[in-house]
Amino acid sequence: GENVGLHLPTLSVQEGDNSIINCAYSNSASDYFIWYKQESGKGPQFIIDIRSNMDKRQGQRVTVLLNKTVKHLSLQIAATQPGDSAVYFCAEMRGNNRLAFGKGNQVVVIP
Amino acid sequence: DGGITQSPKYLFRKEGQNVTLSCEQNLNHDAMYWYRQDPGQGLRLIYYSQIVNDFQKGDIAEGYSVSREKKESFPLTVTSAQKNPTAFYLCASSPGQGSEALFFGSGTQLSVL
Numbered sequence: 337g338e339n340v341g342l343h344l345p346t347l348s349v350q351e352g353d354n355s356i357i358n359c360a361y362s363n364s365a366s367d368y369f370i371w372y373k374q375e376s377g378k379g380p381q382f383i384i385d386i387r388s389n390m391d392k393r394q395g396q397r398v399t400v401l402l403n404k405t406v407k408h409l410s411l412q413i414a415a416t417q418p419g420d421s422a423v424y425f426c427a428e429m430r431g432n433n434r435l436a437f438g439k440g441n442q443v444v445v446i447p
Numbered sequence: 448d449g450g451i452t453q454s455p456k457y458l459f460r461k462e463g464q465n466v467t468l469s470c471e472q473n474l475n476h477d478a479m480y481w482y483r484q485d486p487g488q489g490l491r492l493i494y495y496s497q498i499v500n501d502f503q504k505g506d507i508a509e510g511y512s513v514s515r516e517k518k519e520s521f522p523l524t525v526t527s528a529q530k531n532p533t534a535f536y537l538c539a540s541s542p543g544q545g546s547e548a549l550f551f552g553s554g555t556q557l558s559v560l
Contacts, residue, residue, distance in 0.1 A: 367546060368546035368547075370548050370549075372551075377554070377556075378553055378554065379451075379453075379537055379539075379551035379552050379553045379554045380490075380537070380551045381551070382548050382549075382550060385548055387546070425489065429546045433545060433546065434492065434495075434505075435549060436489075437489040437490040438489055439487065439488060439489045440487075440489065
Protein backbone atom coordinates (compact mmCIF):
# COMPACT_ATOMS: atom_id res chain seq x y z
CA GLY A 337 0.00 0.00 0.00
CA GLU A 338 0.97 3.66 -0.03
CA ASN A 339 3.32 4.52 2.83
CA VAL A 340 6.04 6.75 4.11
CA GLY A 341 9.03 4.89 5.50
CA LEU A 342 12.62 5.20 6.58
CA HIS A 343 15.43 2.88 5.52
CA LEU A 344 17.55 2.89 8.69
CA PRO A 345 16.11 2.52 12.19
CA THR A 346 19.19 3.89 13.99
CA LEU A 347 22.04 6.05 12.81
CA SER A 348 25.12 6.53 15.00
CA VAL A 349 27.33 9.42 13.94
CA GLN A 350 30.49 10.94 15.35
CA GLU A 351 30.19 14.51 16.54
CA GLY A 352 31.29 16.86 13.79
CA ASP A 353 30.53 14.43 10.97
CA ASN A 354 27.66 14.85 8.52
CA SER A 355 24.46 12.82 8.94
CA ILE A 356 22.18 11.58 6.19
CA ILE A 357 18.71 10.29 6.96
CA ASN A 358 16.68 8.68 4.20
CA CYS A 359 12.98 8.34 3.57
CA ALA A 360 11.11 6.49 0.84
CA TYR A 361 7.61 7.36 -0.22
CA SER A 362 5.34 5.50 -2.58
CA ASN A 363 2.60 8.02 -3.41
CA SER A 364 3.60 9.75 -6.63
CA ALA A 365 0.81 12.29 -6.12
CA SER A 366 2.41 13.68 -2.94
CA ASP A 367 3.50 17.26 -3.55
CA TYR A 368 4.80 18.48 -0.21
CA PHE A 369 7.27 16.96 2.23
CA ILE A 370 8.41 17.86 5.71
CA TRP A 371 11.14 16.72 8.05
CA TYR A 372 10.51 16.78 11.79
CA LYS A 373 12.82 16.29 14.76
CA GLN A 374 11.46 14.80 17.98
CA GLU A 375 13.37 14.69 21.24
CA SER A 376 12.33 12.28 23.96
CA GLY A 377 9.11 13.31 25.69
CA LYS A 378 8.58 16.32 23.46
CA GLY A 379 6.46 17.19 20.47
CA PRO A 380 7.85 17.06 16.92
CA GLN A 381 9.70 20.16 15.83
CA PHE A 382 9.58 21.41 12.24
CA ILE A 383 13.01 21.33 10.58
CA ILE A 384 12.57 21.97 6.89
CA ASP A 385 10.10 21.39 4.09
CA ILE A 386 10.21 21.04 0.33
CA ARG A 387 7.62 21.12 -2.43
CA SER A 388 7.59 18.77 -5.39
CA ASN A 389 8.63 21.49 -7.84
CA MET A 390 12.05 21.59 -6.14
CA ASP A 391 14.78 18.99 -5.74
CA LYS A 392 16.88 20.68 -3.07
CA ARG A 393 16.35 23.12 -0.24
CA GLN A 394 18.82 24.35 2.33
CA GLY A 395 18.40 25.64 5.84
CA GLN A 396 20.74 26.25 8.70
CA ARG A 397 23.05 23.18 8.74
CA VAL A 398 20.34 21.11 7.07
CA THR A 399 19.62 20.24 3.46
CA VAL A 400 16.66 18.31 2.11
CA LEU A 401 16.94 16.51 -1.21
CA LEU A 402 13.96 15.23 -3.17
CA ASN A 403 14.28 12.67 -5.95
CA LYS A 404 10.85 12.25 -7.49
CA THR A 405 12.07 9.70 -10.01
CA VAL A 406 12.77 7.14 -7.31
CA LYS A 407 10.42 8.63 -4.71
CA HIS A 408 13.19 9.32 -2.24
CA LEU A 409 13.69 12.07 0.31
CA SER A 410 16.77 12.70 2.41
CA LEU A 411 17.82 15.02 5.20
CA GLN A 412 21.45 15.98 5.52
CA ILE A 413 22.74 17.49 8.75
CA ALA A 414 26.13 19.16 8.54
CA ALA A 415 28.62 19.04 11.41
CA THR A 416 26.35 16.96 13.64
CA GLN A 417 26.20 18.12 17.26
CA PRO A 418 25.11 16.32 20.46
CA GLY A 419 21.92 18.36 20.40
CA ASP A 420 21.01 16.72 17.11
CA SER A 421 20.41 13.41 18.87
CA ALA A 422 16.71 12.71 18.37
CA VAL A 423 14.21 10.82 16.26
CA TYR A 424 13.77 12.26 12.79
CA PHE A 425 10.79 11.47 10.63
CA CYS A 426 9.49 12.57 7.32
CA ALA A 427 5.93 13.37 6.37
CA GLU A 428 4.25 13.62 3.00
CA MET A 429 1.21 15.59 1.99
CA ARG A 430 -1.12 13.49 -0.10
CA GLY A 431 -3.90 14.73 -2.31
CA ASN A 432 -6.40 14.99 0.54
CA ASN A 433 -4.33 17.64 2.37
CA ARG A 434 -3.53 15.23 5.16
CA LEU A 435 0.00 14.48 6.27
CA ALA A 436 1.20 10.88 6.44
CA PHE A 437 4.11 10.30 8.82
CA GLY A 438 6.89 7.76 8.73
CA LYS A 439 7.87 5.77 11.82
CA GLY A 440 11.08 7.66 12.50
CA ASN A 441 14.82 7.13 12.52
CA GLN A 442 16.84 7.46 15.72
CA VAL A 443 20.03 9.52 15.37
CA VAL A 444 22.65 9.05 18.09
CA VAL A 445 25.56 11.47 18.17
CA ILE A 446 28.76 10.09 19.68
CA PRO A 447 30.85 12.79 21.43
CA ASP B 448 6.27 24.86 21.34
CA GLY B 449 5.22 27.54 18.88
CA GLY B 450 2.21 28.88 20.77
CA ILE B 451 0.48 25.52 21.19
CA THR B 452 -0.11 24.49 24.77
CA GLN B 453 -1.12 21.01 25.82
CA SER B 454 -2.12 20.08 29.34
CA PRO B 455 -1.60 18.17 31.46
CA LYS B 456 1.86 16.79 30.65
CA TYR B 457 0.97 13.48 32.33
CA LEU B 458 -2.49 12.00 32.87
CA PHE B 459 -3.69 8.80 34.45
CA ARG B 460 -6.99 7.16 33.68
CA LYS B 461 -8.90 4.67 35.75
CA GLU B 462 -10.80 1.91 34.01
CA GLY B 463 -14.20 3.09 32.81
CA GLN B 464 -13.29 6.75 33.18
CA ASN B 465 -13.42 9.46 30.55
CA VAL B 466 -10.54 11.92 30.50
CA THR B 467 -10.08 15.15 28.58
CA LEU B 468 -6.83 16.46 27.14
CA SER B 469 -6.53 20.18 26.61
CA CYS B 470 -5.04 21.91 23.55
CA GLU B 471 -4.91 25.68 23.16
CA GLN B 472 -3.20 27.71 20.43
CA ASN B 473 -2.60 31.44 20.08
CA LEU B 474 -1.32 31.30 16.52
CA ASN B 475 -4.67 32.24 14.98
CA HIS B 476 -4.59 28.97 13.04
CA ASP B 477 -7.80 27.68 11.51
CA ALA B 478 -6.87 23.99 11.48
CA MET B 479 -6.17 21.80 14.50
CA TYR B 480 -5.34 18.13 14.82
CA TRP B 481 -5.00 15.33 17.34
CA TYR B 482 -2.49 12.53 16.82
CA ARG B 483 -1.66 9.45 18.81
CA GLN B 484 1.93 8.20 19.03
CA ASP B 485 2.86 4.74 20.28
CA PRO B 486 6.49 3.71 20.93
CA GLY B 487 8.34 3.07 17.69
CA GLN B 488 5.32 4.05 15.63
CA GLY B 489 4.46 6.91 13.37
CA LEU B 490 1.82 9.46 14.24
CA ARG B 491 -1.76 8.38 13.64
CA LEU B 492 -4.52 10.91 13.10
CA ILE B 493 -7.44 10.77 15.53
CA TYR B 494 -9.53 13.84 14.65
CA TYR B 495 -9.01 17.10 12.87
CA SER B 496 -10.85 20.38 12.51
CA GLN B 497 -10.44 22.84 9.69
CA ILE B 498 -12.80 25.47 11.04
CA VAL B 499 -14.70 26.33 14.22
CA ASN B 500 -17.74 24.15 14.93
CA ASP B 501 -16.64 21.53 12.43
CA PHE B 502 -14.42 18.46 12.74
CA GLN B 503 -13.76 15.18 10.93
CA LYS B 504 -12.69 11.71 11.97
CA GLY B 505 -9.16 10.66 11.26
CA ASP B 506 -7.84 7.14 10.89
CA ILE B 507 -8.39 5.98 14.50
CA ALA B 508 -11.34 7.99 15.86
CA GLU B 509 -13.10 5.13 17.67
CA GLY B 510 -13.16 5.69 21.43
CA TYR B 511 -12.38 9.41 21.13
CA SER B 512 -14.43 12.58 20.86
CA VAL B 513 -13.61 16.24 20.22
CA SER B 514 -15.22 19.65 20.12
CA ARG B 515 -14.25 22.91 18.42
CA GLU B 516 -16.35 25.63 20.00
CA LYS B 517 -13.56 28.21 19.84
CA LYS B 518 -10.86 28.77 17.25
CA GLU B 519 -8.07 28.53 19.79
CA SER B 520 -9.24 25.38 21.59
CA PHE B 521 -9.59 21.75 20.48
CA PRO B 522 -10.02 19.42 23.49
CA LEU B 523 -9.83 15.65 23.08
CA THR B 524 -11.83 13.27 25.27
CA VAL B 525 -10.62 9.71 25.62
CA THR B 526 -13.72 7.72 26.46
CA SER B 527 -14.09 4.43 28.28
CA ALA B 528 -14.74 2.84 24.87
CA GLN B 529 -11.05 3.28 24.03
CA LYS B 530 -9.66 0.00 25.38
CA ASN B 531 -5.99 0.76 24.79
CA PRO B 532 -5.59 4.44 25.63
CA THR B 533 -1.99 4.39 26.86
CA ALA B 534 -0.04 6.54 24.41
CA PHE B 535 1.56 9.92 23.81
CA TYR B 536 -1.04 12.34 22.47
CA LEU B 537 0.00 15.24 20.27
CA CYS B 538 -2.02 18.26 19.28
CA ALA B 539 -1.06 20.30 16.24
CA SER B 540 -2.27 23.30 14.30
CA SER B 541 -1.74 24.86 10.89
CA PRO B 542 -2.97 27.99 9.14
CA GLY B 543 -5.42 25.87 7.14
CA GLN B 544 -4.48 27.12 3.68
CA GLY B 545 -3.63 23.77 2.08
CA SER B 546 -0.26 22.06 1.80
CA GLU B 547 1.53 23.38 4.85
CA ALA B 548 3.46 22.22 7.87
CA LEU B 549 1.81 21.35 11.15
CA PHE B 550 3.15 22.81 14.37
CA PHE B 551 2.95 20.60 17.42
CA GLY B 552 2.43 21.01 21.12
CA SER B 553 4.60 19.31 23.72
CA GLY B 554 2.30 16.33 24.14
CA THR B 555 0.37 14.56 26.89
CA GLN B 556 1.36 11.11 28.11
CA LEU B 557 -1.76 9.16 29.05
CA SER B 558 -1.43 6.02 31.14
CA VAL B 559 -3.98 3.60 32.57
CA LEU B 560 -4.00 2.86 36.29
